[in-house]
Amino acid sequence: MIAFPFFRIMPRAKPPDNVPHVTLHQGLHGRPQWCDGSRLRGTAWASGVHCVFHPPAPETSRLFRMPDTYSQYAHICERFYDLSTDQKSAAGFVLTLLEARAGQRALFVGSMLGVAEHLVAHGLALTVVDHSEEMVELARRRLPGAVVRQADLRSLPFDACFDFVVVIGRVFTHLISEDDLTAGLHACRRAVAHAGVVLVDNYESGKILRTAYFNGAIQVRDERSRIVRRSTTELLTETPLVVRWKASYTGIHEGAPFSFDDTIEQRAWSRDEIHARMSSSGFSVLRQGDNFDDTSFYTLARAV
Ligand SMILES: C[S@@+](CC[C@H](N)C(=O)[O-])C[C@H]1O[C@@H](n2cnc3c(N)ncnc32)[C@H](O)[C@@H]1O
Numbered sequence: 001m002i003a004f005p006f007f008r009i010m011p012r013a014k015p016p017d018n019v020p021h022v023t024l025h026q027g028l029h030g031r032p033q034w035c036d037g038s039r040l041r042g043t044a045w046a047s048g049v050h051c052v053f054h055p056p057a058p059e060t061s062r063l064f065r066m067p068d069t070y071s072q073y074a075h076i077c078e079r080f081y082d083l084s085t086d087q088k089s090a091a092g093f094v095l096t097l098l099e100a101r102a103g104q105r106a107l108f109v110g111s112m113l114g115v116a117e118h119l120v121a122h123g124l125a126l127t128v129v130d131h132s133e134e135m136v137e138l139a140r141r142r143l144p145g146a147v148v149r150q151a152d153l154r155s156l157p158f159d160a161c162f163d164f165v166v167v168i169g170r171v172f173t174h175l176i177s178e179d180d181l182t183a184g185l186h187a188c189r190r191a192v193a194h195a196g197v198v199l200v201d202n203y204e205s206g207k208i209l210r211t212a213y214f215n216g217a218i219q220v221r222d223e224r225s226r227i228v229r230r231s232t233t234e235l236l237t238e239t240p241l242v243v244r245w246k247a248s249y250t251g252i253h254e255g256a257p258f259s260f261d262d263t264i265e266q267r268a269w270s271r272d273e274i275h276a277r278m279s280s281s282g283f284s285v286l287r288q289g290d291n292f293d294d295t296s297f298y299t300l301a302r303a304v
Helices: 074-084 087-097 113-121 133-140 178-191 272-278
Strands: 005-009 021-026 030-034 040-044 049-054 105-109 125-130 148-151 162-167 192-203 216-221 224-236 239-255 255-267 283-290 297-304
Touching: 021 224, 074 113, 074 133, 074 216, 074 239, 087 105, 087 113, 087 162, 087 192, 105 113, 113 125, 125 133, 133 148, 133 216, 162 178, 162 216, 178 192, 178 272, 192 255, 192 272, 272 283
Parallel strands: 105 125, 105 162, 125 148, 162 192
Antiparallel strands: 005 049, 021 030, 030 040, 040 049, 192 297, 216 224, 224 239, 239 255, 283 297
16 A cells, blocks of 8 residues: 555644754755754745655554563663674775765664764764664663654655665565565655665575574774674575574673573565665665675665
């Protein structure tokens, strides 16, 4: 079923004065619109009418489930990502691929917050979204220079607002069904401005069952935390490639011991599969290649 955005028409003479990094641009149906990173508004200036954009809510997919890990243990996940991936070199990798310049507008989906910090330091006008309220709270504390809000990748509440949309940290792994994947790609396409660029990364079908990140133990530590994650990955279906990943986390964070388990289904793709899905979702694929980790690949594409 095709869902159309719903516009509520309200009388309004001018945009609010307190909106951060406001952008005026040509939006849906040729009406001028502006974005504030927290809500998208459109307006027909001549008649003084103000529209609020409500993206369609995603159909609840049987297969879409957010693990408690990202909410209940968001602070441990954040530390794990910080310590298991060199965030500065990952950010350098992203900036080089995007050829990003200070002042350009970027949407950052998922909570590789260390990478997001480096993008803000580079001068990007960053909007950060995550599905988990707890991750959003951590992002707000950590990224005072960015606009931060809760949103689902499948129904991003933005329309042609950004020069770049960056979905890294393998967020797409949670979009197991074709409907969810398509909704995610279409939402990215809507969010990026004309000729804007999207960078996504995906677990790779030939790697997810083999690499240490998903099979075996990873230990990370610094002066604040010590985390050990032990995981096993079991093949559920080959086409599409879906695995059941079981992980147990133990360690100490700021003096407090913790221990919890996580079991979740995740999807991996081949490069050709993502190339085909992006090409049919309004993108022209520019490049694909190995990612900054050894379990995934990246796809760089331009909105057409
Ligand atoms: C960085 S990815 C991690 C993927 C993988 N499980 C791992 O451990 O490497 C997880 C982040 O993506 C977010 N996320 C997952 N699905 C999402 C969605 N549909 N929309 C927005 N954020 C999402 C989660 O809340 C979490 O902060």
